[in-house]
Amino acid sequence: MSADQAAAADASDVTVDATGLLCPLPIIELAKAAKGLPAGTAITVLCTDLAARIDVPAWARMTGHEFVGESRTDGEGVALTVRLR
Amino acid sequence: MFLDASGSAPMTNRTLEAFHAGLADGWADPSRLHTESRRARQLVDAAREAFADVLGTRPEHTHLSHSPHTGLERIIAGIFAARRGRDRIVGTAIERDATLLAAHHLAGGNVTTVPVDTLGHVDLDALAAELAVPDVALAAVQHGNHEIGTLQRLDQVAEVTRSANVPLVVDATASIGHGASPEHWDALVANPADWGGPSGLGIVALQPRTRWLPSWPEGDDWAPGGVFVPSVLAAAVALQERTEQLESTTERLRGLVARVRATAATWPGVDVVGDPDERLPHIVTFSCLYVDGESLLSRLDREGIAVGSGSACTTSTLEPSRVLASVGALSHGNVRLGLHPGVTEEQISRLLALMPRVIADLRAEAGAPEL
Numbered sequence: 001m002s003a004d005q006a007a008a009a010d011a012s013d014v015t016v017d018a019t020g021l022l023c024p025l026p027i028i029e030l031a032k033a034a035k036g037l038p039a040g041t042a043i044t045v046l047c048t049d050l051a052a053r054i055d056v057p058a059w060a061r062m063t064g065h066e067f068v069g070e071s072r073t074d075g076e077g078v079a080l081t082v083r084l085r
Numbered sequence: 086m087f088l089d090a091s092g093s094a095p096m097t098n099r100t101l102e103a104f105h106a107g108l109a110d111g112w113a114d115p116s117r118l119h120t121e122s123r124r125a126r127q128l129v130d131a132a133r134e135a136f137a138d139v140l141g142t143r144p145e146h147t148h149l150s151h152s153p154h155t156g157l158e159r160i161i162a163g164i165f166a167a168r169r170g171r172d173r174i175v176g177t178a179i180e181r182d183a184t185l186l187a188a189h190h191l192a193g194g195n196v197t198t199v200p201v202d203t204l205g206h207v208d209l210d211a212l213a214a215e216l217a218v219p220d221v222a223l224a225a226v227q228h229g230n231h232e233i234g235t236l237q238r239l240d241q242v243a244e245v246t247r248s249a250n251v252p253l254v255v256d257a258t259a260s261i262g263h264g265a266s267p268e269h270w271d272a273l274v275a276n277p278a279d280w281g282g283p284s285g286l287g288i289v290a291l292q293p294r295t296r297w298l299p300s301w302p303e304g305d306d307w308a309p310g311g312v313f314v315p316s317v318l319a320a321a322v323a324l325q326e327r328t329e330q331l332e333s334t335t336e337r338l339r340g341l342v343a344r345v346r347a348t349a350a351t352w353p354g355v356d357v358v359g360d361p362d363e364r365l366p367h368i369v370t371f372s373c374l375y376v377d378g379e380s381l382l383s384r385l386d387r388e389g390i391a392v393g394s395g396s397a398c399t400t401s402t403l404e405p406s407r408v409l410a411s412v413g414a415l416s417h418g419n420v421r422l423g424l425h426p427g428v429t430e431e432q433i434s435r436l437l438a439l440m441p442r443v444i445a446d447l448r449a450e451a452g453a454p455e456l
Contacts, residue, residue, distance in 0.1 A: 058415040
């Protein structure tokens, strides 16, 4: 992850904790959180199901949002950040 | 209706008859000297000639193995052994597990995978850069991908491997019997079960120039303990039948696949995967946002429809498909159809009519938001 992406992840407006959920549930939680939020909002999803590393970028591509990047969390999982468009 | 003909397909009556004839006439051990053995041996030899003919090589360079998996293992091991001093294996990111497992086992993890683009075509510049380092024993590149259907441009791949003097091993286990055989390879592996022959048989074809050394105790015997003659005969007859009907079948299945792709693309939140044109004629894959793959397969199974999937929850390892990940496709809610020649327009119509309701039901059950 680049410094820019790290900064973007830090500046996330909304965090969705999908720890322990299996796909497609983390993506469903992300989509629910995204409903009604304005363009430009950054959302970070915390996941332990690593399929989300594939599916969060794919979700962003399919729904017209921007995938910002991923970083590791303190535990087993990853933090995946998107920016709404 | 069976729409999962990828790696296995229903046998036709003609293939079943050949199998029975093989049981009646080919029960003897082909390696012995009496009349009964000679008859069994003649059946195997005739089949090998038929395979060689379709694959574009000579019978003496066409070997039978106990499965496509062991065929891949043996040819990768055989070429690796002949390339002493070169200890790295290069493959594409979307090769079969069998290929990459064999490579890792032999090269002690010294394996490089070359990325593919979003349609599944290997990055030729990246491949050339890997092969420019003179430590590469062989390159493994699939012909057609078993999950997303994309056909590699093997003419261009072979230019790269040839100019680097690296043998090219082509996994054609998903493509032989479904279109013209590839022309550019040093070694090729085919899977008779994929074209409607019996399972438990693999075919390895080599070019006369291809150097290999047996790295197994049985020397040049590729199938220690012998092959099952009825399977070999049935596999050859199945391939002959497919070859005779290739043009009409391919055109028809290509039309059905195009129809599935076009229709699925109109469903909200559905990702259609693979190259639209340069593809196997019988494989079609799409992924449905917010849908659990296992529930989808079970629901279709209750409707009497058998499909495949690369979603994590449908695999034995619970890992998402490496192929879907490599092309950046959605990995959940994945449906893979493999159409055999008996699939009808009506069956596809029924599936296409049913899918939107199934997807909507499963999304509602999972509490997914509107798309």
